[in-house]
Amino acid sequence: MNSLPGTCKLVIDLGNSRAKVAVYTGNEQAELIVIENPSPEKIFAAGLEKYGITSAIISSVSDDTDPYLARFPTCQWLVLDANTPLPIRNEYLTPETLGKDRLAAVAGAHLLFPDKDVLVIDAGTAITYDIIGSDGIYSGGSISPGLSMRFKALHTFTRHLPLLEPMEIDFLTGRNTSESILSGVINGLRTEIDGIIDQYRLSRPSLCVALTGGDTIYFEKILKNSIFAIPNLVLTGLKLILDYNLEK
Secondary structure, eight states: OOOOOSOEEEEEEEOSSEEEEEEEETTEEEEEEEEESOOHHHHHTTOGGGGOEEEEEEEESSSOOHHHHHHSTTSEEEEOOTTSOOSSEEOOSOGGGSOHHHHHHHHHHHHHSTTSOEEEEEESSEEEEEEEOTTSEEEEEEEEEOHHHHHHHHHHSSSSOOOOOOOOOOOSSOSSHHHHHHIIIIIHHHHHHHHHHHHHHHHOTTOEEEEESTTGGGTTTTOSSOOEEOTTHHHHHHHHHHHHHHHO
């Protein structure tokens, strides 16, 4: 494939065990790659240099981003941190402790629903709930154990309960120990999610709910509340933050 005109943007969401990497041409996502156990070498080996990337943003759970930046030395890089200028107003009291994925997700939600109050639910290792108003003010949210963490807790802190993996279920009453664990964890978290949504809607009746994260598939069909499932919301938010800083 020939190199594209040098107007492409690289977005990297770097987690502990997985990275999502996207290339955008204008507002169109030209490529999306998920890399397990990411490293600078793996990302560089994906062949993204063919796009003629000129600008990039990286969000990382660690502070060691220099090796990634070095792989694309001609890019104009933005490393997301607590001091990065944002297209939203962040009123979190300790911005330096705020997860960068949470920040990017609410920025993306405000872009997609600019005139709405939005509750962003990110169902991953932990499940996070974050609220951003129609005025673009991010207030904060809450953090709770995710599915895998709950399964591991039952196995680790009891003597005989097995370690299970998440799966889609359609029952409430478990007829054996494994089914009982599945019901307790998945239906329990489903009830938690619906309850949090209901609480926010008491004061924000027109609230939109954006559900994202790796465990979205286990909840998008069984919640009683209406939601928008947006798998790559963090990437959308990161691109918005990059665009905002490039235009400054």
